[in-house]
Amino acid sequence: VDDLGVIARRTFNDNVPGIEAIDRLFRAGKGGKLQLKKETQKPVVLVLGTGWGAHSLVKVIDVEQFEVVVVSPRNHFLFTPMLPSTAVGTVEFRSLLEPIRTSNPFATYLEASCEKIDPDTKVAYCTAAVAFEDGRRPQFEIEYDMVVVAVGEQPATFGVPGVADYCYFMKEVSDTVELRKKIQEAFELAALPGTSEEDRRRVLHFVVVGGGPTGVEFAGTLNDFVRVDLAKKYPELMPFVTVSLYQSAQSILTQFSGSLQQRAIQNFKASGVQVVLGVQVTGVERDFIKIKPKDSEEVQDVPYGLCVWSTGNAARPLVRDLVAGLPRQGKYSNPARPAAAKLAVDPYLRVVGARDMIALGDCSMMLGNRLPATAQVAGQQGAYVARMVNRGYSMGLGGMDTAPPVRVDPALGEVDTEGLRKLHPVDAAAISQQPKLTEMDLQAVLNNDSTYLRTPAGVSYYRKPFEFLSLGIMAYVGNDKALTQVEAFDTSLNVYGSLAFLLWRSVYITKQVSFRNRVLILFDWMKARVFGRDLSQF
Ligand code: FAD
Secondary structure: OHHHHHHHHHHHOOOHHHHHHHHHHHHHOOOEEEOHHHHHOOOEEEEEOOOHHHHHHHHHOOOOOOEEEEEEOOOEEEOHHHHHHHOOOOOOHHHHEEEHHHHOOOOEEEEEEEEEEEOOOOEEEEEEOOOOOOOOOOEEEEEOOEEEEOOOOEEOOOOOOOHHHHOEOOOOHHHHHHHHHHHHHHHHHHOOOOOOHHHHHHHOEEEEEOOOHHHHHHHHHHHHHHHHHHHHHOHHHHHHOEEEEEEOOOOOOOOOOHHHHHHHHHHHHHHOEEEEEOEEEEEEOOOEEEEEEOOOOOOEEEEOOEEEEOOOEEOOHHHHHHHHHOHHHHHHOOOOOHHHOOEEEOOOOEEEOOEOEEEOHHHEEEOOOOOOOOHHHHHHHHHHHHHHHHOOOEOOEEOOOOOOOEEEOOOOOOOOHHHHHHHOOOOHHHHHOOOOOOOOOHHHHHOOOEEEEEEOOEEEEEEOOOOOOOOOEEEEEEOOEEEEEEEEOOEEEEEEEHHHHHHHHHHHHHOOOOHHHHHHHHHHHHHHHHHOOOOOOO
């Protein structure tokens, strides 16, 4: 499919100058400045990331109109909601991935991290994520017309000592590859004749820290693996196994209704997961975890074999630097907590105080409407931005007090600044500087994603702000049971148990980003059901 993509690019010819510019740059071997616009005459849209936000944008953006360059250290999209299933082999790793070059073969992908953006000169500074044998990593710069920051976040350690050294995270496929190996190693180690009872109990103590959806789903999934598959192969070890979930709040899954939270806790109790509420982990050593009840000073050392840290996310360095460097962002962030930094965006997802910069997904914070950091939000935002860009809306300067993105029908006349002023508190001068665009797109109005003003002089279109459509929340809690909560028409529909599990599976199979992934996952589920999960270790 990759080859076909390249053949198609060459056949349709559109992207070739961009590709050749990159080829030349890398053949030269010393990096340099990528000035694609000069080569292609098309505006360059630089997309940072290949996660939920970037992926949905890259699928929809019009490569005929724009030179699309994607920079990300990860060359694939990952379907995160099912990541915990890969740690125990219910689903195979590759079934959840889509190579970004497949998602849109006409976009240029560069496996690198963006380390710095200069919003004034509109240049992004990048370093390759892959290195030569001697450790050299090419560095290069990209000039852009518009940049979309969709870099997500990284796991937060909250400064707890030992977490970075001894804990596993649940964020990328590489995390679950290691986890799967470690779980199987723990059982093999415990099964050896020379292993003491104390060590056996310790290595088979699996701890999950964090009672949010990711921690809960992993605890439930791991418990299934242990009680269903491993119990058949290592029956003599079962009395030594403990799966614990530590949570600092007094409940788990706090984004769900109280009754669903209680159901999840009861399910864990019934299936043998030890849920410890109201405790803080104050440190992690190689063999034990220090825990402290929230209302006491007494610290307890708990021996463990494997600890998965799933307590939330923190800002990536690029986002921290952007927030610190853009003066108007200061109003919305706390400099004392740089790890919590998010890029403040206006309702059109334009970064406040930056020109031609969009931010979406987990790394952003929409002013006026605080949205959850979820795949649903990031995916919808990516598609919104792509539609806006495709229809020729010029972005300009981001901020609540600047004009919404606008496009003008040149055949019909001037921008209606008077009407616009009534519609939105705008800087009319900024509007009159917007470039005029080439063709009228009534479709936008028919699709109800734009609003327009008609005057004797003509028609101008103003992009509607982003609106999030919540499709509900779900979580798998183990034992073939799940929780589903859908809010519709001012009522909340709560479903728990096997029916919710069926819903969970149906929703996630339909939400897959390709037919290939759908088929692979269906086969994985069938395989696990018929033959059990794979226990082999590499
Ligand atoms: P991400 O998807 O995190 O993507 C960020 C991208 O940026 C990655 O490709 C990364 O490699 C790249 N990147 C990082 N640094 C740089 C850089 N410097 N330069 C360029 N690129 C960079 N949400 C739900 O709605 N439902 C669920 O059931 C659910 N379950 C989840 C389960 C797990 C295990 C996890 C980890 C998350 C889950 N989420 C779920 C949350 C959801 O995955 C995130 O909200 C979503 O991924 C955010 O999308 P994003 O595009 O902002 O960032």
